[in-house]
Amino acid sequence: MSHPLLVWLVGGVLLVGAGFVTALLPRWRAREREHRTAWSAARAAIDSATVSRDAAVTRVPAAERLLVRAESIAAGRGGTAAARAAAKHAREADRLWRTHQ
Amino acid sequence: MADAPVTTRRHLRHELLRWALLGVAVVVLVVFLLAQRQSVDVSYGRSPAATARIDEGSAGELSDASVPSVAEMTALVAADPVVRLPGSTARWNEQRVREAAGDRPVRILVAPPGLDKAERDRVRKVENATIRVIGTEVSGGIYQAVADTLPGWRAQFATADVTNLLVALLAGLRDAPDPPEHDELRWRTPTDRELAAVAADLRATGLHLAAGATLTDVPGDAARNAFGDGARYVAFPAQPFGEPVPRYGPALAELFPGTPIVVMYGLWIEYHGPAADDFAELAGASFYAQFGARLSRYDYPQGTVLAAWLNRVTDLRYSGLFDRPLPYRPIDPLRVALPALPWVFAGCVATFLILSVRSLRRPDGVGVRRGDPGRGGTPARLAGLTALAVEMSLLTDARSDPALTRGIVKLQAARAALDEELPGPHVRTLLDEAADELDDAARTLGVASYRPDLYLRGRLS
Numbered sequence: 001m002s003h004p005l006l007v008w009l010v011g012g013v014l015l016v017g018a019g020f021v022t023a024l025l026p027r028w029r030a031r032e033r034e035h036r037t038a039w040s041a042a043r044a045a046i047d048s049a050t051v052s053r054d055a056a057v058t059r060v061p062a063a064e065r066l067l068v069r070a071e072s073i074a075a076g077r078g079g080t081a082a083a084r085a086a087a088k089h090a091r092e093a094d095r096l097w098r099t100h101q
Numbered sequence: 102m103a104d105a106p107v108t109t110r111r112h113l114r115h116e117l118l119r120w121a122l123l124g125v126a127v128v129v130l131v132v133f134l135l136a137q138r139q140s141v142d143v144s145y146g147r148s149p150a151a152t153a154r155i156d157e158g159s160a161g162e163l164s165d166a167s168v169p170s171v172a173e174m175t176a177l178v179a180a181d182p183v184v185r186l187p188g189s190t191a192r193w194n195e196q197r198v199r200e201a202a203g204d205r206p207v208r209i210l211v212a213p214p215g216l217d218k219a220e221r222d223r224v225r226k227v228e229n230a231t232i233r234v235i236g237t238e239v240s241g242g243i244y245q246a247v248a249d250t251l252p253g254w255r256a257q258f259a260t261a262d263v264t265n266l267l268v269a270l271l272a273g274l275r276d277a278p279d280p281p282e283h284d285e286l287r288w289r290t291p292t293d294r295e296l297a298a299v300a301a302d303l304r305a306t307g308l309h310l311a312a313g314a315t316l317t318d319v320p321g322d323a324a325r326n327a328f329g330d331g332a333r334y335v336a337f338p339a340q341p342f343g344e345p346v347p348r349y350g351p352a353l354a355e356l357f358p359g360t361p362i363v364v365m366y367g368l369w370i371e372y373h374g375p376a377a378d379d380f381a382e383l384a385g386a387s388f389y390a391q392f393g394a395r396l397s398r399y400d401y402p403q404g405t406v407l408a409a410w411l412n413r414v415t416d417l418r419y420s421g422l423f424d425r426p427l428p429y430r431p432i433d434p435l436r437v438a439l440p441a442l443p444w445v446f447a448g449c450v451a452t453f454l455i456l457s458v459r460s461l462r463r464p465d466g467v468g469v470r471r472g473d474p475g476r477g478g479t480p481a482r483l484a485g486l487t488a489l490a491v492e493m494s495l496l497t498d499a500r501s502d503p504a505l506t507r508g509i510v511k512l513q514a515a516r517a518a519l520d521e522e523l524p525g526p527h528v529r530t531l532l533d534e535a536a537d538e539l540d541d542a543a544r545t546l547g548v549a550s551y552r553p554d555l556y557l558r559g560r561l562s
Contacts, residue, residue, distance in 0.1 A: 004443035008133065011443075011450040015126060022457045037518070037527045044514035044531055048507045055503030 038083035045090035052097035063096035119456040126449035162399035164215025188213030192342035215400030259369035289345035313338030316403035323411035332361035339367030501545040508538030
C-alpha cells in the first residue's frame with residue numbers, strides 16, 4: 001500500500017467483489033435449501049405412500065401408476081420442480097390407497 | 102424469546118451502517134476522481150487575472166488600411182527612397198537616420214499598422230526596399246530591430262518614433278556595433294488649463310478621454326482585480342512625433358495623492374501613484390517585452406491593451422514578489438482533505454467487508470431455533486413424538502399399524518431434515534403430519550392418553 005492509487009484500485013475491486021458476494025451467496029444458499037427441502041418432502045411423501053400401499057387390502061392400479069411415476073422422477077434426481085411433481089404424485093397415490101384400506 | 106428483537110435491531114443497525122459506509126466510500130471516490138483535474142496554471146496567490154490570449158483579428162487589431170500589389174510597391178520604392186503608404190504612422194529623426202546610413206543607399210517602405218498576414222507578406226516581398234516598417238515594426242534583410250528598454254518602447258508606442266530602431270538596424274546591416282540609444286521624446290509640463298480639464302473629468306467620472314483616443318471604457322473586471330480601491334484613467338491618442346509631450350502623470354499624482362493613476366499615450370501605458378516604484382517599471386517592462394512585437398505590428402484599440410496591462414498588474418500583485426498582503430482566501434476543504442481521502446476510503450471498505458462477512462455468517466432467521474422454551478422447540482417435539490411412537494408400537498394391532506408406520510416414516514423424515522438443518526417450517530410440517538398419523542393410530546387403538554396433544558402436554562409439563 002505504498003501508493004494511494006493502489007488503495008483506490010484495490011478498495012474499489014474489494015467493494016464490487018463484496019457487493020456481488022453478499023448479493024449472490026444468500027440467494028444461492030436459499031435456492032440450495034429450497035431444493036433440499038423439496039426433495040425431503042418428496043421422499044417423505046413417497047415413503048408414506050409405500051407404507052399405505054403395503055397396508056392396502058386391494059390393488060389400486062391408478063395409485064400404483066402414480067407412485068411408479070413419482071419414484072421414476074425421484075430416481076432421475078431433477079430440480080426443485082421435479083421434486084414438487086414427485087411429491088404431488090406420491091400424495092395423490094397415498095390418498096387413493098388410504099381410501100381402500 | 103427476549104433477546105430475539107435485540108438481535109434483530111442490532112442486525113438492522115449493522116446493515117444500516119454497512120450501506121452508509123458504502124455510500125461514504127462511493128462519495129469519497131467520486132470526490133477523489135473529480136479532484137484529479139490537472140492544470141498547468143501556476144500562480145502564487147491564484148491570480149484572478151484573465152489569461153492573456155490574443156488571436157489575430159479577435160481584438161480589433163486589424164485596421165481597414167491595405168497595401169497595393171507587390172509590383173506597384175516595388176515601382177514606388179524604385180521611384181522614391183522613402184515611401185509612405187497611406188495610413189502609415191511611423192516617424193523618425195531623418196537627420197540621425199541619414200547619418201547612420203552614411204553613403205549607402207537606403208530605401209525605406211513604410212506600411213500602416215494592422216495589416217493582416219497576407220498584406221504583411223506582400224510588403225515583405227518588395228525586394229528593393231532596404232528597410233520595411235510595418236506599423237512600427239522595423240525589419241530589413243534578415244534582421245528585425247526591437248526595442249528592449251522602457252524609453253525605447255515609450256518612443257515607439259507613444260509617438261510612433263522608430264529612429265532608434267532604424268539606426269540599430271542600419272548598424273546591424275553594416276555589421277557595425279550597436280549605436281548608443283538616444284531618447285527622442287521630450288516632455289513638457291501641461292498648462293494649467295489642460296490640467297484643469299483633465300482633473301475635472303477625473304473628479305467627475307475617474308476617466309478622461311482626450312479627443313482621438315480609442316479607449317471608450319475602462320475594462321471593469323480587469324480594473325477591479327488590478328486596483329481594488331479604484332484608479333483614475335487618462336487616455337490620449339498617440340502623440341505627434343517631434344513635439345514635446347505634456348507630462349500629466351506626476352502632475353495628476355500630485356493633484357490626487359494616494360490614488361493610482363494610469364495614463365495612456367497611444368499604446369503606451371504609464372502608472373503613477375502609490376507604490377509606483379515597486380512595480381510600475383516591472384509591469385511596463387514585462388508587458389512590453391511580451392507584447393511589444395504584436396503591439397508594434399498591429400493597430401490595437403487602447404481598451405484591449407489596457408485590459409492586458411491591467412491583467413499583468415494583477416498577476417504581479419498576486420505573484421508574491423512584493424510582501425504585500427493578498428486578499429483573504431478561505432481554506433479549500435478539498436485540498437486539506439485530499440491526502441486523507443484514500444485512507445478514509447480504505448477504512449470504509451474494510452468495515453464494509455467485515456460487516457458483509459458478518460451478515461453472510463448470520464443465519465437467515467428461517468433456520469431451526471434450538472431450545473425455544475415457549476413452544477417446547479422442534480427437537481423436543483420430535484423426541485416426544487418418537488417416544489410416543491415407541492410406546493404405541495408395543496400395543497399396535499393390524500388396524501392401527503399403517504398409521505403408526507406412516508407416522509414413524511414422517512418422524513424419520515423430520516429427523517433427517519433437522520439434521521440437514523432444513524428450514525424450520527418444513528420440519529414442523531413433517532412433525533405435524535407425523536402427529537396427525539399418530540393421533541389417527543391412537544384413536545384407532547382407543548387409548549386417549551396416546552393422542553399426541555395430551556401425551557406431549559403430559560411429558561413437557
